[in-house]
């Protein structure tokens with residue numbers, strides 16, 4: 337072909353413009369390297385809902401291309417923080433949690449795990465891949481498990497404000513009494529991310545274990561509610577999660593001053609928050625299953641699951 341000098345200048349300008357646009361650059365370079373199934377707007381999973389009424393994706397196996405997503409976010413060099421609390425006897429769950437995270441959680445990404453524990457001497461030794469690290473934050477022991485679970489919000493808020501901002505892109509806050517069994521990667525990233533609780537994803541909203549006393553700041557009136565989200569896994573970008581943690585913590589403390597503790601502590605406050613501030617991405621119960629529950633038809637992959645435990649033996653009260 338014979339371009340005139342004017343034409344070739346235009347072609348060059350278009351090229352420069354494309355490559356100066358980082359997102360476009362990402363997609364162009366991915367297109368050259370990646371082979372994946374052609375997306376379709378008329379076929380896909382039909383056994384589950386893949387979008388909420390406020391147009392947030394609901395993430396299920398079969399709704400995303402793992403390689404494509406990893407490629408998009410790896411080029412952005414994103415960093416991910418994880419908080420996990422292992423207070424009292426719950427330190428026993430940490431080894432499996434960390435080992436399985438190495439196998440399945442954001443493999444190949446920059447991951448920094450923050451462990452909050454009163455037993456730093458009992459920290460398990462787990463080898464971590466390059467780009468992954470762990471920091472221990474000592475916390476006091478507690479007399480009541482409700483206190484531990486509720487105090488998490490305060491510590492997450494402080495960690496974000498004092499250590500993570502600015503510099504870290506995303507954070508996930510996870511229960512320790514759980515293991516990873518399958519991929520948990522870039523498909524989970526979003527500004528405010530909630531996980532649908534595995535125990536209530538087919539329940540009518542009237543049956544959700546929300547806080548039902550109007551005196552509590554976690555109150556949910558009958559007839560309201562989207563999904564029942566779990567307290568054992570949530571996340572998002574640092575600003576959104578800071579606001580969530582701060583709000584839940586303030587509401588929890590204001591309730592406590594009036595002698596009221598929500599039915600499921602911070603989980604109740606989180607549910608109230610997510611009702612008022614809709615999550616930008618909803619993760620299906622694949623992202624927090626429970627080992628004691630038989631696998632259901634629509635669960636094609638269990639990514640993360642709570643282990644069976646003897647509450648009376650491991651909790652302080």
Ligand SMILES: CC(=O)N[C@H]1[C@@H](OP(=O)(O)OP(=O)(O)OC[C@H]2O[C@@H](n3ccc(=O)[nH]c3=O)[C@H](O)[C@@H]2O)O[C@H](CO)[C@H](O)[C@@H]1O
Nearest residue numbers: 421422423424426481485511512513566567568600601603
């Ligand atoms: C699947 C799920 O969503 N689980 C939620 C549910 O819990 P679970 O029954 O799974 O609660 P849990 O006993 O796992 O406690 C929540 C978390 O608090 C920490 N911990 C608790 C007790 C203790 O002695 N030491 C300690 O470190 C630990 O990280 C644990 O994973 O209800 C709790 C009530 O508030 C929380 O909302 C949990 O997130």
Ligand SMILES: [Mn+2]
Nearest residue numbers: 511513568642
């Ligand atoms: Mn748990």
